[in-house]
Amino acid sequence: MTATANTQVAAPRRTANALPFEGQDGLFFQTWYPIYVAADLAIGEIAGTDFLDGRVIVYRTSDGQAHVTSAYCPHLGADLSNGKMVGDNVQCAFHKWEYDATGRCVKTAIGDPPPPSACLFRFPTVEKFGIIWAYNGTDPLWQLPDYEKPHQHLVMRALKVPFLYHCDGWIFSCNTPDMQHIKVVHGINFRHADPHQDVDWQKFGFDYRIEAGHQGGVSIDWQVGIRGTSFFRQQGSYDGWWLGAITGHSCPRPGNHEVFLSLAVDRGDGSPEALDVANKRLDTAQALLERTVAEDRQILDTIHYRAGTLTRGDKSLARFFDYVRNYPRAHPSADYIR
Numbered sequence: 023m024t025a026t027a028n029t030q031v032a033a034p035r036r037t038a039n040a041l042p043f044e045g046q047d048g049l050f051f052q053t054w055y056p057i058y059v060a061a062d063l064a065i066g067e068i069a070g071t072d073f074l075d076g077r078v079i080v081y082r083t084s085d086g087q088a089h090v091t092s093a094y095c096p097h098l099g100a101d102l103s104n105g106k107m108v109g110d111n112v113q114c115a116f117h118k119w120e121y122d123a124t125g126r127c128v129k130t131a132i133g134d135p136p137p138p139s140a141c142l143f144r145f146p147t148v149e150k151f152g153i154i155w156a157y158n159g160t161d162p163l164w165q166l167p168d169y170e171k172p173h174q175h176l177v178m179r180a181l182k183v184p185f186l187y188h189c190d191g192w193i194f195s196c197n198t199p200d201m202q203h204i205k206v207v208h209g210i211n212f213r214h215a216d217p218h219q220d221v222d223w224q225k226f227g228f229d230y231r232i233e234a235g236h237q238g239g240v241s242i243d244w245q246v247g248i249r250g251t252s253f254f255r256q257q258g259s260y261d262g263w264w265l266g267a268i269t270g271h272s273c274p275r276p277g278n279h280e281v282f283l284s285l286a287v288d289r290g291d292g293s294p295e296a297l298d299v300a301n302k303r304l305d306t307a308q309a310l311l312e313r314t315v316a317e318d319r320q321i322l323d324t325i326h327y328r329a330g331t332l333t334r335g336d337k338s339l340a341r342f343f344d345y346v347r348n349y350p351r352a353h354p355s356a357d358y359i360r
């Protein structure tokens with residue numbers, strides 16, 4: 023008698039429901055991406071950073087306004103982050119052409135008239151939560167939401183986590199509707215059934231509420247949510263005090279991202295004692311959020327993310343996958359930033 027070979031083979035991997043990656047078909051999500059920590063950019067300073075599949079500069083004019091534009095000079099392509107501010111104009115280091123805040127070349131050094139086509143791409147730019155954000159598009163489809171508390175009642179702290187993840191930022195955003203991972207990776211014990219039915223789905227994001235015991239049994243009552251594909255907001259009570267946290271996921275190039283973090287706590291009556299309490303809470307919040315981000319780090323840094331075999335516990339994640347698949351993508355700055 024001959025032994026029968028084990029003929030069971032794995033089913034072919036499903037690819038019909040593939041998720042769109044950054045840069046695929048030359049397109050990127052039309053979302054607000056964090057570009058720079060606001061406190062690190064003084065008036066008159068120019069900084070360069072990689073963005074999408076190219077490079078941008080971020081600078082501040084004398085009115086304090088932050089601007090994000092394409093980095094390469096339309097003359098011969100010098101990187102404008104090597105230039106300097108002359109008044110409110112960006113001056114290229116190479117032949118000293120100058121660009122005003124609308125992105126137009128307004129001056130050449132030798133007196134030739136500025137060519138009308140010499141323009142930088144201006145990204146819609148906002149400064150919020152202590153972070154400078156740029157929108158991939160010409161007209162934002164949505165605006166960054168506020169916290170439930172007025173910002174003047176809060177003390178905030180923003181920073182960039184010094185780690186480059188080897189995956190797109192939207193994959194990090196998929197962790198918010200991934201309720202399985204919230205429990206098993208972050209040790210958060212829900213005090214209710216998975217709230218799949220209570221997720222408030224919106225055109226450009228969602229929110230839901232978690233009441234739970236956090237690590238060490240600390241009570242939390244948080245609203246968590248995503249906007250676009252790059253913005254996470256959490257707000258509510260942690261151990262009896264109000265904590266707000268934002269994470270923004272950058273796109274320095276396809277397949278990579280960094281995490282920008284902003285924390286907020288009540289400022290109380292603004293007295294030195296109240297600010298001392300606020301700063302201690304910010305320390306606690308920063309340690310908590312940095313730890314949370316670190317718990318995901320190795321998993322996300324090495325993952326080959328796919329919409330694989332899902333179970334009941336993945337209901338909201340499955341819906342978010344559809345949201346990501348249908349999310350508008352574009353690349354209007356393509357001819358400028360590369």
Ligand code: FES
Pocket residue numbers: 095096097098099100114115116117118119
């Ligand atoms: S390359 Fe910028 S002015 Fe010539």
Ligand SMILES: [Fe+2]
Pocket residue numbers: 197203207208314318
């Ligand atoms: Fe996570």
